Amino acid sequence: MTFRDTPWPEGTPCWVDLMTDDPARADAFYGALFGWEIADQGEEYGHYRIALLEGRSVAAFGPKPPGMEQAPSVWTTYLAVADADKTVAKVSEAGGQVLMPPGDVGDAGRMAVVADPTGAVFSLWQARENIGLQNVNVPGTVVWNEGMSRDFDRAKTFYSEVFGYHLGDLSNADFSYTTLDLDGRPIGGLGGISEGESHWSTYFGVTDTDAAVAKVVQLGGSVRGEPSDSPYGRMAQVADDQGVVFNIISVTG
Structure with a gap:
């Protein structure tokens, strides 16, 4: 078992989450499949749900944000970065798209959503209090x-x-x-x-x-x-x- 408590190196996949039409249904499906425990983060974080295994975070679910109800439900990969703003600039310079500019997620970290020049969407995560995956x-x-x-x-x-x-x-x-x-x-x-x-x-x-x-x-x-x-x-x-x-x-x- 690989536990981690420090931020992941730059460019390493460090988190995955699923924005879905029915997060409670996802809780039940993945909980039964993988043995995950689900921790609802409450109204302040839009009822984002952290999946835990052996008490360590392994993934998350959440409802689709307002205005994005028609977006497809997919598992999103997050890549670790030291500075989300600088990395977003690199993404643009290299021909990618910025779909959601960098923004703080409370004290947990700073994130952005981008796409490569061929259209593949992924997210960036600049860790603060939350490093992302703790068990891999x-x-x-x-x-x-x-x-x-x-x-x-x-x-x-x-x-x-x-x-x-x-x-x-x-x-x-x-x-x-x-x-x-x-x-x-x-x-x-x-x-x-x-x-x-x-x-x-x-x-x-x-x-x-x-x-x-x-x-x-x-x-x-x-x-x-x-x-x-x-x-x-x-x-x-x-x-x-x-x-x-x-x-x-x-x-x-």
């Missing part, structure tokens, strides 16, 4: 985040310029993919796609992928990609009972 890389927690882009080369240039990633390119004639490396260690990935919209994906760890897929279906969710083996673990793509897509992969811990 074990069943029931985030184990991997990756951007999937309709323009692989442009996306590689963008993320390298903004976050200083070294690219561990694994591409071949049939497959475009690179790890995003910091200090010689992969902290996420970036792949090319020919269909669908550019996006960021979240992988949650499970003990048994096939059993977790069966549980998803039992809870009213659906299977988008059948379980398959990979060098990194057995994985599958699923959707919750509100149609929100995410990935699961077998891990130990």
Whole structure:
């Protein structure tokens, strides 16, 4: 089990959350699937809900903000930054879009919502009292985040310029993919796609992928990609009972 109590290094995925039409329904689904306890932060924070495992934060849910009720419900990846305002400027200079300018979230931190030049949306998190993920890389927690882009080369240039990633390119004639490396260690990935919209994906760890897929279906969710083996673990793509897509992969811990 990997616990963390200090801010994540710049460019590291440090948080995931889901803005959904029915947060209470999400509480029930993910709580049953991953064994999460849910802590409602109250009216002051718009009833944002922190998911806990072993008493440590692992994700969050919340209602869609006013005026964004028609926006799609998706798991959003947050990348850690030391200065949200400076990083937003880099995003713009590199051809990205600023969808929500930097703003304080109480004493917890400062955040912004941006998109890369290919349209993949992600958030920035400048930690203060809240570092984000406190428990990772074990069943029931985030184990991997990756951007999937309709323009692989442009996306590689963008993320390298903004976050200083070294690219561990694994591409071949049939497959475009690179790890995003910091200090010689992969902290996420970036792949090319020919269909669908550019996006960021979240992988949650499970003990048994096939059993977790069966549980998803039992809870009213659906299977988008059948379980398959990979060098990194057995994985599958699923959707919750509100149609929100995410990935699961077998891990130990």
